[in-house]
Amino acid sequence: MNKPILIVGGGPAGLAAAHALARVGQNSVVVEKEDRLGGAPILSGYAKLVPSGEWARDAIGGMVDRVRNDPLVDVQTSARVESFAGQPGAFSARLSNGASVDAAAAILCTGFTHFDSVNKPEWGFGTFPDVVTTTQVEQMISSGKGVRCPSDGRKPKRVAILLCVGSRDRQIGREWCSKICCTVSANMAMEIREELPDCHVYIYYMDIRTYGLYETRYYWRSQEEFKVKYIKARIAEVTSNGEQLVVKGEDTLVKRPITIPFDMVVHAIGMDPNVDNKTIASTFGIDLERHGYVARGNAYGNTAETSRAGVFVAGAACGPETIDDSIAQGHAAALAALGLLQPARARA
Amino acid sequence: MPIHEQSLIRPENLTTHDQLVVDGVDVSGHWSTFIQSRVVTDYNEAMQDEIAALPGGENVHRCWQCGSCTNSCTVNAINPEFNPRHWIYLVRIGMESEILRDKDIIWQCVSCNKCTYACPRDVVPEGVMKALSHWLELKGHVKPSPSMVFDEVFSEQVFQHGKIEEGRVMQRFFKRTGQSLNQPWLIEMMRRMLRHLPVGMLTKLGLATLVAPRTSGWSGARAAIEEYVHEQEHKRRRALGLDALIEAAKRDAGPVTAGEGARS
Numbered sequence: 001m002n003k004p005i006l007i008v009g010g011g012p013a014g015l016a017a018a019h020a021l022a023r024v025g026q027n028s029v030v031v032e033k034e035d036r037l038g039g040a041p042i043l044s045g046y047a048k049l050v051p052s053g054e055w056a057r058d059a060i061g062g063m064v065d066r067v068r069n070d071p072l073v074d075v076q077t078s079a080r081v082e083s084f085a086g087q088p089g090a091f092s093a094r095l096s097n098g099a100s101v102d103a104a105a106a107i108l109c110t111g112f113t114h115f116d117s118v119n120k121p122e123w124g125f126g127t128f129p130d131v132v133t134t135t136q137v138e139q140m141i142s143s144g145k146g147v148r149c150p151s152d153g154r155k156p157k158r159v160a161i162l163l164c165v166g167s168r169d170r171q172i173g174r175e176w177c178s179k180i181c182c183t184v185s186a187n188m189a190m191e192i193r194e195e196l197p198d199c200h201v202y203i204y205y206m207d208i209r210t211y212g213l214y215e216t217r218y219y220w221r222s223q224e225e226f227k228v229k230y231i232k233a234r235i236a237e238v239t240s241n242g243e244q245l246v247v248k249g250e251d252t253l254v255k256r257p258i259t260i261p262f263d264m265v266v267h268a269i270g271m272d273p274n275v276d277n278k279t280i281a282s283t284f285g286i287d288l289e290r291h292g293y294v295a296r297g298n299a300y301g302n303t304a305e306t307s308r309a310g311v312f313v314a315g316a317a318c319g320p321e322t323i324d325d326s327i328a329q330g331h332a333a334a335l336a337a338l339g340l341l342q343p344a345r346a347r348a
Numbered sequence: 349m350p351i352h353e354q355s356l357i358r359p360e361n362l363t364t365h366d367q368l369v370v371d372g373v374d375v376s377g378h379w380s381t382f383i384q385s386r387v388v389t390d391y392n393e394a395m396q397d398e399i400a401a402l403p404g405g406e407n408v409h410r411c412w413q414c415g416s417c418t419n420s421c422t423v424n425a426i427n428p429e430f431n432p433r434h435w436i437y438l439v440r441i442g443m444e445s446e447i448l449r450d451k452d453i454i455w456q457c458v459s460c461n462k463c464t465y466a467c468p469r470d471v472v473p474e475g476v477m478k479a480l481s482h483w484l485e486l487k488g489h490v491k492p493s494p495s496m497v498f499d500e501v502f503s504e505q506v507f508q509h510g511k512i513e514e515g516r517v518m519q520r521f522f523k524r525t526g527q528s529l530n531q532p533w534l535i536e537m538m539r540r541m542l543r544h545l546p547v548g549m550l551t552k553l554g555l556a557t558l559v560a561p562r563t564s565g566w567s568g569a570r571a572a573i574e575e576y577v578h579e580q581e582h583k584r585r586r587a588l589g590l591d592a593l594i595e596a597a598k599r600d601a602g603p604v605t606a607g608e609g610a611r612s
Contacts, residue, residue, distance in 0.1 A: 200393050227409045253437050257387045
């Protein structure tokens with residue numbers, strides 16, 4: 001058997017890379033630090049995914065099963081890569097569970113970390129139980145319990161979704177757009193309106209970035225079919241009047257201060273670089289770009305390259321990324337690694 | 349006035365006390381000028397649905413505030429205070445008090461429909477302006493304009509008889525708008541008509557004034573039109589919650605028995 005390709009991270013990108021390699025007869029070792037495969041969509045309990053509307057447990061769960069049942073994929077869960085050395089075609093890695101892997105190449109699919117809303121204390125997360133994150137609402141929906149106020153379990157009559165929480169904010173060192181939150185929020189607003197038709201949903205935004213084909217499917221549809229209301233305002237603070245949350249800010253389009261009562265406030269949290277990225281960078285001897293994501297070695301010629309030959313990257317490890325694009329990048333990285341190993345076959 | 353040029357302090361938000369003594373110090377007059385808060389403390393969530401229920405307002409919820417309507421607006425070019433984008437926003441968000449501030453200029457829309465063709469989202473701003481004017485009227489925020497009264501008098505006669513008789517239209521219009529028929533220009537017009545019109549035509553006019561002309565076989569059409577008008581009016585009043593308001597007012601006002609209330 002060939003030397004395996006080491007895939008670090010068992011989320012959408014890693015699962016796609018492992019599957020793609022197995023399809024062409026290349027074996028791989030998937031190292032996942034958690035006790036389960038699936039990455040953020042499974043571990044964080046996402047509900048229905050953009051753009052297909054399939055449940056995460058079906059769509060990503062299917063990818064997990066496919067990899068789990070493949071004899072060409074060796075899955076190591078609850079394990080991290082502790083050391084990594086060697087040359088393209090002859091790397092050796094030692095894992096935290098004591099195993100060692102001789103690998104021909106490595107693909108980093110180490111993903112991202114959800115922004116922790118506690119870092120924006122003025123928006124009330126951690127202070128008021130009815131201030132929640134998009135991840136929590138995803139879990140309310142995917143668990144089948146429905147969208148309820150955590151404080152007393154009541155059905156909210158009015159929900160505010162605050163965009164750009166942990167994104168586009170120099171105050172907290174997050175200068176990037178997390179790319180997916182606008183679309184996720186529009187999708188979530190529609191899901192809330194579908195479950196609770198009497199509940200009004202307001203989205204407070206700085207810009208709406210439901211790019212590409214998401215424009216009509218999410219932004220327009222949420223307005224036209226679900227009457228979700230979009231208000232251009234950066235919220236100053238979330239407080240409470242003892243009964244309801246009170247959202248304060250300026251409605252920039254009418255130049256008026258607002259203090260509006262809400263039952264529930266949802267933070268559309270952004271994507272931080274994986275908290276382990278500095279360790280990962282030193283272990284694998286690769287560069288990070290200035291925001292802290294894995295730096296790509298090549299913008300056009302081979303987008304899966306990192307700064308080190310033989311170490312490739314895919315998915316949200318190199319910046320905020322959608323699930324479907326992470327999967328595509330997983331495929332691309334698999335092909336890039338394969339091309340490095342078998343140049344002769346590629347020419348033949 | 350464009351939003352960004354509006355003063356943050358509005359004259360109506362300034363209050364001054366003629367007589368005010370604080371801690372034994374007389375601060376009457378301009379010493380006691382206060383600025384009331386401009387803070388919006390709640391949204392009227394019914395507003396968007398009410399406008400959407402009126403003809404023309406159906407697509408109001410689509411607006412994303414690009415300003416194409418205001419940029420293309422004929423009236424805005426003359427009166428910068430006329431800002432359809434702003435009002436559409438207020439409707440969507442339900443800032444009713446803000447809309448009422450502009451109730452005297454909203455009706456200035458000339459229905460040129462340039463906005464209809466400029467709008468990238470098919471909001472049909474011209475229709476929204478129409479619906480908004482109608483809403484202001486139905487809710488009793490504005491008095492009917494003379495031209496609106498004229499339209500009423502005119503269409504009532506058409507609905508009733510299938511045609512109009514000018515003299516009768518004039519009479520009723522003057523009566524409903526509280527104007528005297530004793531207008532110098534009207535008297536002069538009548539005098540000249542008597543002097544110059546052929547006798548045959550004068551006779552016809554006189555007869556028409558005495559016996560209202562009607563289209564033969566009109567009763568079927570009249571019934572159909574009245575039914576339709578009634579239906580439409582009912583629909584609008586229900587959408588705006590006006591029937592409930594009227595019922596509530598009746599209950600408050602007079603001794604209506606429980607039985608009658610249940611039947612209505």
